[in-house]
Amino acid sequence: MVIEYNPSIFVNFLAFFGLSIATYTIFYFGRSTGPKGIGLNIFTLALGINLIGLSHLFRIWLDPGTSPIVLITVGTGSVLLSSGVLTVFQQKNNEVSSLKKRQEEIKSIISKLKDKYYQQELSEEDLKSAYSELLKELAEIEVKMDSKEIKS
Numbered sequence: 001m002v003i004e005y006n007p008s009i010f011v012n013f014l015a016f017f018g019l020s021i022a023t024y025t026i027f028y029f030g031r032s033t034g035p036k037g038i039g040l041n042i043f044t045l046a047l048g049i050n051l052i053g054l055s056h057l058f059r060i061w062l063d064p065g066t067s068p069i070v071l072i073t074v075g076t077g078s079v080l081l082s083s084g085v086l087t088v089f090q091q092k093n094n095e096v097s098s099l100k101k102r103q104e105e106i107k108s109i110i111s112k113l114k115d116k117y118y119q120q121e122l123s124e125e126d127l128k129s130a131y132s133e134l135l136k137e138l139a140e141i142e143v144k145m146d147s148k149e150i151k152s
Contacts, residue, residue, distance in 0.1 A: 113130055
């Protein structure tokens with residue numbers, strides 16, 4: 001049995017996998033959009049994308065001769081979709097890492113302020129003022145980190 005190379009098969013597989021990944025990405029990020037989790041609107045969107053992806057999978061057996069313009073459009077769209085999904089995940093990781101970096105900076109500042117107070121370079125009122133603002137910011141960062149790490 002000889003398997004013949006047909007670019008439409010590759011492009012349709014690529015479209016199917018790209019749209020499937022998009023569906024799962026929508027579910028992944030959609031669960032945090034509402035208090036009840038995934039709503040009917042997100043479910044409908046994901047189902048529609050998944051069905052379009054399945055239609056590309058079915059084209060493998062039904063449509064051997066697809067126009068090159070359609071193949072180029074579907075292939076380019078699938079590649080862009082996959083890269084978009086990767087950049088969304090990368091952006092989420094960057095947000096968490098920047099929050100962790102800021103958290104460490106604040107802890108370092110608090111430590112430095114305490115050292116200055118113990119060396120009597122800083123008054124107690126100044127320490128309390130700066131300390132309360134830094135603790136407030138630190139608490140906000142920790143809440144943001146907890147919500148991003150739980151939902152990721």
